[in-house]
Amino acid sequence: MLAVDIRKALGAFSIAAAFEMEGGSTALFGPSGSGKTSLVSMIAGLLKPDSGRIVLDDNVLFDSAKGLNVPPHRRRIGYVFQEGRLFPHMNVRSNLDYGRRMSGLPASEAAFARVVDMLGIAHLLDRRPGALSGGERQRVAIGRALLMQPRLLLLDEPLASLDSRRKAEILPYLVRLRDEARIPMIYVSHNAGEVVQIANRVVRLDDGRVVETLDAREFSRTPRDALA
């Protein structure tokens, strides 16, 4: 379970958001500039909140009152970035294996094969990121985050940099990920269509504030123009 209650001032813009999630996949939904990326960066530990608390499974990651701030490399939170951020000097196999090596986890051929198979990237293993298409790159980025065996997976608009054909190519993999990986997921998006397909629950953000939290069925019944 993840509980977030943080405040952060970013110039003129400010975030003051609180929400909780159990397992399954929760969407952070809101227009661009509503603070979604900053919020997940704070959960990952890449951005430090001004005040508040972040707790994951009885493990306090951040608590301003106690002066506690666990650095990102000790949080074990997988993060799939908008732009993939694969390491350009390593081939796909080394990229996928990076999190496991850095986290000091034992090598597992079976886990590796399962993720590679689920994401359909077996034929790419010896290539470098420079030789991949945008969609392939995102699939590798998802695999890389999964193979570190995260306690929570953050997907920050993983489809945003792709054209609609590539989006349609990746969406089924994300649905499989949700159903097979059994890792709690936070899916950041401003696209209601994607959110409906992927999320169980939706946290709506606007201007740095949580507007409402609803389950996916309620969300899909909400008129789209009311969300825009």
Add this chain to the structure above:
Amino acid sequence: MFQLTPDEWTAIQLSLRIALVATLVALPFGIAVAWLLARKDFWGKALLDGIVHLPLVLPPVVTGYLLLISFGRRGPVGSFLHDSFGIVFSFRWTGAALACGVMAFPLLVRAIRLSFEAIDRKLEAAAATLGASPLKVFATVTLPLALPGVIAGMVLAFAKALGEFGATITFVSNIPGETQTISAAIYTYANVPGGDAAAGRLVLVAIVLSLAALIVSEWFARRAGMRYHGE
């Protein structure tokens, strides 16, 4: 006709050894300082930056003289190193390497710092979320990505060390077989009657070595570039 005398060979070997040792010893310090300047904000950063670049703008004689009064046998650093570790710089080839290292240091730091600054820091953030501690991020992402700049800096430093003259001759003099590098030997031959042929041969050697260094660095940089952006 192009027959090098034993003395000339000695000067060439000495130059190569001094330049190589100067570059290799300066490298870890160069990487550390470049990283500090590229990534950290601290009190006295402008001062550190200035001191590192000083040998580039100071007359080399001044740098050599400063080395002499601090690292010489009776200088504060020199006497400490001699008494505690038995290390002597003055009038030894090691002193020449020290002078060359100091003179080459700004070139080394500049090249490495630029390549650190060119690295997308988002990649380092990604590595951190994957469980890499700051030291591991540096070793597995930052340094490998900066490699072309590190190599370029090393070659520049090596070339500079190979040709260094003013600081070296001021600090450790011009002793054949100990501190007489190619540059110092050319200077000597140019000042003795009938030394033109020897000076000419060493000039040719200096040109060939410098060209070779440039070609090798270009080749490394190209290879590294291919590694990072190619198939």
